[in-house]
Amino acid sequence: MTVEGIRVSEGWLERREAADAAARARDLVEQVRPRLPSGGRRVIHDLACGTGAMGRWLAPLLPGEQHWVVHDRDADLLAVAAADVPGPAADGASVVVEPRRTDITRLCAEDLAGAALVTASALLDLLTGDELAGLIDLCAAAGCPALLTLSVVGRVELAPADPLDARVAAAFDDHQRRMTVGGRLLGPDAVAAAVEGFERLGAEVLVRPSPWRLGAAEAELAAEWFTGWVGAACEQEDGLGAAAEGYTARRVARARAGRLAVTVGHADLLVLPP
């Protein structure tokens, strides 16, 4: 399992949920709707669901009875996903959530048999190339659309700009591509690799930008994101910590005051089986 040392905090997922919802590419949902089975209960598998934000965003945008099977290996996050269930479907039909403690890299085709839709959010960049290949095969075997949202693409814009931004951004991207016991993480290369892998199997892949745009109204989130961004970069590049000391303090204070506009590039993919 790739990210065995990394735990995502419940608080962080909660604080970013609104920014994620605002960033997600809604027009892809329009493409999903007509491709759902016409009647009956739709089974949707959300892979690496965290606290279940994807379901809370998507379920009320889709019509009909929905059964969300939410998978995560983190029992604490999964408990939140099971408790904080999505509102009713777009037409008022019921939505139920079934939590499953799963290592998604070990799922097999039978686990997703009968799925109407597979979803994942903020996951692809955390995978190795082999794990992504496994996920692509899994989705292909499921034979239904897959909505894979909010993968980082390695584009960060900060306004006003600072001369050190580019060095920090490069070190952060290297950190995202770091070696782990399971192999090298894809980080910002995940989207291109996913598109290529799905298209090789004959699927159509729709790609949409889904950037976070954090301004004065999201000042605390921007400051928290910035702190994590610089922290990861400094962990990656020897000497950057000392060079970035004044920079970090200055930029965090600016972010907290709502005077740093942050754009973090993501992409959403909708995979349509052949």
Ligand SMILES: C[S@@+](CC[C@H](N)C(=O)[O-])C[C@H]1O[C@@H](n2cnc3c(N)ncnc32)[C@H](O)[C@@H]1O
């Ligand atoms: C960045 S969080 C995203 C959570 C959620 N999808 C969202 O968008 O809010 C990544 C999630 O992937 C889960 N995860 C990572 N690798 C996993 C694996 N191999 N099996 C199951 N869950 C995994 C983590 O526990 C975490 O909940």
